[in-house]
Amino acid sequence: MSRSSSGIVAGLTAAAVAVVGFLAFQASANVPDTLGKPTKAAPSSLPAASGGAPAQKPKNPTALPADSGSGMRVVYALADRRVWLVDEKGRSTRTFTVMPSTVNPTPGSYTVTSRSGSVTGSDGVRIEHVVRFTTVDNVAIGFSAAVDGTLTSPDPTLKTGGVRMRVADGNAMWTFATVGSKVEVIP
Structure with a gap:
């Protein structure tokens, strides 16, 4: 240069x-x-020094929901797409997310009616550890895990009732939820 x-x-x-x-x-x-400086809250929004309402904590998405039954049970929260396995003392021993199917049960109390070790689901996917607890419009509703480990959204054009979970969660469900076990479905 x-x-x-x-x-x-x-x-x-x-x-x-x-x-x-x-x-x-x-x-x-x-x-x-004022940029970077804390803002002062209006006096009316501050809790009183004594007797005021405590600040709201953010909801813990894995905490067992209140009003989800009692005793040993499976709790299935439709809106949260989450399941809890609850022991006889009311303690959650495991929680996990699930993929709901196209046909859902209404909130309420159910019992496990049947189980299958390995079958082909109504969507054609090989599944294992099927735990059924109700029927809606002639569609069996139950928990299961895809053998290949996938957790995909169901085809909306099919009427399916399988609430899918990961393989490890399916193993835990299979061990926990025998025929006659309680299932609480909440909104």
């Missing part, structure tokens, strides 16, 4: 740095005084 071209590069670099510095100065000069 010749001396004149290196001088041009140095000049352009210096000009670019100067422009960036000027723009940074302008930006900082236009920042509101």
Whole structure:
């Protein structure tokens, strides 16, 4: 590189740095005084020093829902797409997410009516550890795991009742939910 071209590069670099510095100065000069400072809440929104309501904690998505029955049971929350396995003392021993099917049970109390070790689901997928607990519109509703481990959304054009879970969760469900076990379905 010749001396004149290196001088041009140095000049352009210096000009670019100067422009960036000027723009940074302008930006900082236009920042509101309150930016970065804590805002004061209106007095009416602060809890009273004594006797005020405690601040709401965010909902724990894995916590066993209140009003989900009692005793040993499987709890299936439709909206949360989550299942809890609950022991006889009312403690959740395992919780996991599931993929609901196209046909869902109505909220209520059920019992496990039948089980199958390995079958082909109504969607044509090979499944295992099938735990059935009700029928809706002639569609059997139950928990199962796809043998290949997939957890995909069901085809909305099919009437299926399999609530799918991961293989490890299916193994736990199979061990936990024998025929006659309680299943509580909540909204």
